[in-house]
Amino acid sequence: MALTGLVLAGFVLGHMTGNLLMFKSPEAINAYAKWLHDNVALLWTARTVLIISVFAHIWAGVQLTLENRAARAGGPAVEATRRATFASRTMPYSGVVILGFVVFHLLHFTLKQVALGGVDFGPDVYKMVVAGFSSKPVAVFYVVSMLLLCLHLSHGVSSVFQTLGLRNERWRGRLDVLALAYAWIVALGFVSIPLAVLTGVLK
Amino acid sequence: MVQDNGKETTLALRLRVWRQRRGQPGAFEEHALAAVPTSASFLEMMDMLNEQLIKEGKDTFAFDHDCREGICGMCSMTINGMPHGPLPGVTTCQLHMRNFRDGETITVEPWRARAFPVLKDLAVDRSGFDKVIQAGGFITVRTGSAPEANNIPVPKPVADEAMDAAECIGCGACVASCKNGSAMLFVGAKINHLNILPQGQAERDRRTLAMVKTMDEAGFGNCTNYGECQAHCPKSITLDVIAKLNRDYLRARVKEFFSSTGKPSKGGE
Ligand code: HEM
Ligand code: SF4
Ligand code: FES
Numbered sequence: 496m497a498l499t500g501l502v503l504a505g506f507v508l509g510h511m512t513g514n515l516l517m518f519k520s521p522e523a524i525n526a527y528a529k530w531l532h533d534n535v536a537l538l539w540t541a542r543t544v545l546i547i548s549v550f551a552h553i554w555a556g557v558q559l560t561l562e563n564r565a566a567r568a569g570g571p572a573v574e575a576t577r578r579a580t581f582a583s584r585t586m587p588y589s590g591v592v593i594l595g596f597v598v599f600h601l602l603h604f605t606l607k608q609v610a611l612g613g614v615d616f617g618p619d620v621y622k623m624v625v626a627g628f629s630s631k632p633v634a635v636f637y638v639v640s641m642l643l644l645c646l647h648l649s650h651g652v653s654s655v656f657q658t659l660g661l662r663n664e665r666w667r668g669r670l671d672v673l674a675l676a677y678a679w680i681v682a683l684g685f686v687s688i689p690l691a692v693l694t695g696v697l698k
Numbered sequence: 699m700v701q702d703n704g705k706e707t708t709l710a711l712r713l714r715v716w717r718q719r720r721g722q723p724g725a726f727e728e729h730a731l732a733a734v735p736t737s738a739s740f741l742e743m744m745d746m747l748n749e750q751l752i753k754e755g756k757d758t759f760a761f762d763h764d765c766r767e768g769i770c771g772m773c774s775m776t777i778n779g780m781p782h783g784p785l786p787g788v789t790t791c792q793l794h795m796r797n798f799r800d801g802e803t804i805t806v807e808p809w810r811a812r813a814f815p816v817l818k819d820l821a822v823d824r825s826g827f828d829k830v831i832q833a834g835g836f837i838t839v840r841t842g843s844a845p846e847a848n849n850i851p852v853p854k855p856v857a858d859e860a861m862d863a864a865e866c867i868g869c870g871a872c873v874a875s876c877k878n879g880s881a882m883l884f885v886g887a888k889i890n891h892l893n894i895l896p897q898g899q900a901e902r903d904r905r906t907l908a909m910v911k912t913m914d915e916a917g918f919g920n921c922t923n924y925g926e927c928q929a930h931c932p933k934s935i936t937l938d939v940i941a942k943l944n945r946d947y948l949r950a951r952v953k954e955f956f957s958s959t960g961k962p963s964k965g966g967e
Contacts, residue, residue: 566879566919568812575779579924654923660945
């Protein structure tokens with residue numbers, strides 16, 4: 496979970512940063528998209544690593560959740576929680592919604608099959624994204640999904656340190672803050688684009 | 699939670715206590731218990747309940763206990779959803795009734811986890827822990843005459859760290875409080891205790907791999923960093939022992955994977 500999660504967490508930061516080129520100029524994001532598409536070897540290496548990571552991450556997550564449910568054997572009649580965070584207790588749920596989002600997102604902007612009204616934008620990624628987010632429900636779905644991604648990352652990133660044994664009581668708090676900052680930076684970076692389209696900043 | 703103001707009173711309580719026979723489904727039973735002194739321990743309160751049941755000609759509740767001074771780890775009750783009750787860092791036997799309110803309804807359940815099946819009522823089978831200890835909770839020493847105490851120097855910080863880990867009394871509250879039924883805090887405490895001492899080096903990797911394997915086979919869950927175990931452990935063992943267990947486990951796995959005698963393997967070049 497930790498290794499695949501690390502790959503995915505790294506990807507979202509990179510992806511978010513690339514997307515921010517939307518704010519620079521239409522030419523900047525289009526040139527970036529063209530560069531990605533032209534580097535076929537790089538693109539397919541990244542895609543392969545991502546696909547493997549996504550499937551491994553999900554497989555491990557499902558396995559973990561099922562094993563743990565069974566090990567808990569129903570739990571006590573009175574459930575008390577002293578310390579477990581909301582994010583930690585909702586990892587499978589935030590994960591499932593993010594998976595749903597990724598499927599929709601790939602159909603939307605990569606395969607261009609849904610929510611674009613059948614218009615072909617060709618290499619104009621800028622126009623495609625603006626058109627994609629001019630639908631309010633779509634933009635809102637993106638924003639909500641990114642907030643769940645934030646929740647997922649806030650627990651996931653801090654857990655990576657624990658799994659690798661790189662955490663102690665002195666560093667625990669600082670690493671939790673680091674994970675929270677990471678999650679918010681990624682989420683707010685992503686959210687800025689649909690919000691900017693909705694508010695007319697990008698058009 | 700009500701704190702003692704120095705004055706002793708008595709409480710009238712409603713108790714919802716788990717009743718179960720081995721292998722059969724269980725259920726809560728309700729009992730009223732009057733005149734419980736605030737200075738009584740939780741186990742003394744349970745003794746009062748059992749005496750009342752005997753007088754009424756009813757079956758008593760089975761529960762585990764031994765030292766009643768917080769060191770043996772036998773007492774095991776989930777009180778209002780909290781293993782060892784509402785006071786952090788305290789075992790059930792050291793929990794006093796002054797921490798409860800007059801008229802309160804208290805729910806008392808056994809440890810709940812697949813790896814801890816109920817034997818009877820509140821007593822569970824914790825032999826999963828014994829198996830983990832048998833798998834690696836030992837060091838190899840020459841027995842017979844007592845060894846010279848200072849033969850093996852142990853640096854003070856290492857001794858302190860090992861002592862902190864050795865505080866674990868093996869009660870199982872970590873498993874009972876964990877929403878994954880995971881035993882990582884217990885296993886982490888035992889591994890830390892032995893793996894950092896010079897005396898524990900001979901079996902270090904073998905111990906780590908064997909204890910983790912046995913833990914998984916005994917049906918405990920996997921840690922997802924909820925942190926409930928630390929918040930309920932009567933000895934305040936921290937998640938640090940789990941981080942260190944993970945580190946030692948990774949190290950042992952890598953060493954096992956790349957193990958070599960330094961000589962050509964059989965059939966090799
Ligand atoms: C508001 C947030 C997001 C925006 C605006 C966005 C935008 C885009 C765009 C425009 C593309 C297609 C680029 C192209 O093929 O020309 C893309 C691809 C992709 N996005 Fe996103 N994305 C967002 C969030 C995410 C998140 C959170 C994830 C993962 C958790 C994600 C995963 C992917 C993947 C896997 C691809 C396909 C990459 C490939 O073509 O191999 N995206 N994104
Ligand atoms: S780690 Fe704490 S809760 Fe777990 S068995 Fe040891 S003393 Fe009990
Ligand atoms: S009875 Fe020994 S620790 Fe509670």
